[in-house]
Amino acid sequence: PHSTHNDWLNCDSCHVKLFLPAAGVNNLNMSEVVKGNACGVCHGKVAFPLNDCARCHKPKQELQKIKADTPNKVNVIDKKSDKKGESKPKP
Known part of the structure; x- marks a missing residue:
């Protein structure tokens, strides 16, 4: 998902308050997203809704x-x- 955000967000929009800037170190799971953490800080609020699963999940x-x-x-x-x-x- 990194590349989809690069075009319109600054690095400091997500790093370091939401995600550490290193591959493989951020433990993402849907329970945290639904609670409004990680991706859930924006998604479901100012970005597309959390029930649009195919937008992120392959x-x-x-x-x-x-x-x-x-x-x-x-x-x-x-x-x-x-x-x-x-x-x-x-x-």
Whole structure:
């Protein structure tokens, strides 16, 4: 999402009060965003709403390719699991 913000925001709009300026060090999760932290400082208020998921979230196959291309920088969490890589038992 960095490049989509560069054209119209200054670096200090987000760094360092919201995000540290280094790849792979910011732990982003939707529970924090919904609480109004991280991306949620703007999104849902002055930027597009939080229920427009496809604006940020990519199909699982695309996320897996991104993770493979940038190891240790992208966390892909499977929605069918509680934790990274651990499947939930089927009911």
